Amino acid sequence: MTAIQAPSGGRSALDDMPAKGSPSRIWIYAGLTLGILLMVGPFLWMLLGSLKPQAEFLVNPPTFLPKNPTIDNFTRLFDQLDFPRFFFNSSLVAVAVTLGNVLFCPMLGYALAKLKWRGKGLVMGLVLATLMVPAGITLIPNFVLMANLNLVNTYPGLILPFLVGPFGVFLTRQFMYGIPDELLEAARIDGANEWRIFWGIVLPITAPVLATLGILTFLGSWNSFLYPLVMAQEPDMYTLPVALATFATGQYQADHGMLMAGSVVLVLPVLIIFILFQRWITEGIATTGLKG
Numbered sequence: 001m002t003a004i005q006a007p008s009g010g011r012s013a014l015d016d017m018p019a020k021g022s023p024s025r026i027w028i029y030a031g032l033t034l035g036i037l038l039m040v041g042p043f044l045w046m047l048l049g050s051l052k053p054q055a056e057f058l059v060n061p062p063t064f065l066p067k068n069p070t071i072d073n074f075t076r077l078f079d080q081l082d083f084p085r086f087f088f089n090s091s092l093v094a095v096a097v098t099l100g101n102v103l104f105c106p107m108l109g110y111a112l113a114k115l116k117w118r119g120k121g122l123v124m125g126l127v128l129a130t131l132m133v134p135a136g137i138t139l140i141p142n143f144v145l146m147a148n149l150n151l152v153n154t155y156p157g158l159i160l161p162f163l164v165g166p167f168g169v170f171l172t173r174q175f176m177y178g179i180p181d182e183l184l185e186a187a188r189i190d191g192a193n194e195w196r197i198f199w200g201i202v203l204p205i206t207a208p209v210l211a212t213l214g215i216l217t218f219l220g221s222w223n224s225f226l227y228p229l230v231m232a233q234e235p236d237m238y239t240l241p242v243a244l245a246t247f248a249t250g251q252y253q254a255d256h257g258m259l260m261a262g263s264v265v266l267v268l269p270v271l272i273i274f275i276l277f278q279r280w281i282t283e284g285i286a287t288t289g290l291k292g
Contacts, residue, residue, distance in 0.1 A: 043267070049260035050074070057256045073261035083262070085236065086243040093158045093228070093239060094221040100163030101217045102210050108164070109172030110198055114184060124173075130166040136226065143230055153233045162221065168213045175209040176202060215277050219270055240266045 045064070049057070050073050052066040077083050111117070112124050142161045143152070151157035179202065187197045203210070225241040232238050238246065244262045 046260050046263050046267070050257065050264045052257055052260075054255065054257050073257040074265075076255075077258050077261045077265070080258075081243070081247065081262075082235070083243075083265070086238050086240050087265070089232075089237060090222055090239040090241075092155060093224075094218050096155075096159045097162045097221040098214050098218045100159070101165055101168045102214045104164045105168030105213060106172045106176075106203060106206060106210065107198070108169045110176055110202055112169070112173045113176035114179070114181070114202075115194070127166045127169050127173075131170060139227060139230065142227065146231065152231060153237050155237075157231050158228060158237070158239075161227075165217065168217065171213055172206060172209060175206055179205060211277065215273060218273065222270055 048064065048066055051069040051071070052063075053068055053070055053072065056063055056067060108123075108127075112120060112127075138161075146152055146157040146161070149157075151160070183201065184197055187201055192200070223241060224239070225245065228239045229242050229245070232242055235243075235246075240262075244259065244266060247262070248259055
């Protein structure tokens with residue numbers, strides 16, 4: 001029998017890869033290594049700095065590894081500051097905003113993707129336009145609105161403007177656009193109304209995208225700084241980013257160890273969530289096509 005050979009002149013992806021040990025591959029590895037160091041370096045410095053006593057921050061030249069590791073910075077963080085309160089504020093706001101987006105964004109996304117109604121194109125245009133507007137532009141209008149509603153320095157004032165986000169509406173709409181219309185029509189023929197179709201058919205299919213939306217929304221709300229800084233006018237309402245920034249410019253600005261420890265506490269939940277659910281993020285975005 002004659003072995004099947006590839007047509008002459010045909011090339012595969014492997015043929016275009018640099019040979020092992022070639023200068024081009026070495027430069028690629030060097031660039032990737034440098035990128036990893038630039039990305040991970042500040043996190044390692046923060047983590048190791050949180051274990052250093054204050055005296056080691058005054059050493060010249062500075063040390064990378066702590067000579068006398070200690071958890072005193074974390075102890076003082078929770079003893080001298082009302083850190084559990086700030087952690088609770090951030091958790092409450094982030095969870096409430098996430099639940100609101102996971103609940104309301106699919107509703108509007110379904111209406112824009114599968115229902116026929118007057119003005120749908122206009123609403124979709126407004127959603128896309130809102131996506132392109134920088135968040136800082138809406139800061140003052142949101143603050144004025146919350147002030148008129150007497151919600152400044154309250155949990156509703158921190159939560160309500162972000163219960164529905166344009167990114168979530170666009171993400172769910174794009175995914176639901178790919179759901180076969182025949183499936184929904186079969187449900188309508190069987191007597192199901194739109195509410196039952198949405199909860200019983202569409203939402204279970206959209207679960208991967210909803211997981212992605214929930215994770216991204218939680219991360220964004222947890223790290224939010226500018227709006228909580230303006231809205232929370234009393235220390236009791238500070239979120240973690242606002243509290244750390246306030247202490248870094250106040251009486252604790254020279255206490256580098258405690259500020260490093262606070263930064264670790266702020267970043268740690270975000271890293272844990274991203275590591276545990278990164279598969280959902282990539283799958284959810286990959287399965288959301290840019291249709292229609």
